[in-house]
Amino acid sequence: RIPRIDAFRVGGLIYLFEYATALAGEIMDINPFDQPGVEQGKRYTYGLMGREGFEKDAKEAVEFFQRALARTLMV
Template sequence: ALSDYCRPTVTITLPKVNGYYIGQLLYMFEVQTAIAGELYNINTFNQPGVEQAKNYTYALMGRAGYEESAQALQEKMAIV
């Protein structure tokens, strides 16, 4: 359907479907993501949402050093 409207497409063919070639395919996508991020001036390695989720998890687990985060999170949850 895309080629009917002159849209760019890519066909990827693997010699075999096994861990080695799937790993290469995933690595190719990872590199493409990093390069696209550079082209668009986006830091693809910055994951503030992931880091925040880790902090919330540690706070809810009662990990030492996250008491203030736990209190703030409990207050946010009470509002919702």
């Protein structure tokens, strides 16, 4: 729980999310801040949500995350 909402705490929260995004990108070996990375993330998300037409992306996302997890656990 955040005791109060002020510029310092909101800035810290934004930093936390940016750091988590960068860390996830490093683990998955992608640049989450460039446009191709953003578009691929959208396709993976649509596929994992079950959106019609993105079934191949869902399968690819699952395989990708399994490889990333295996690579992370080997470190």
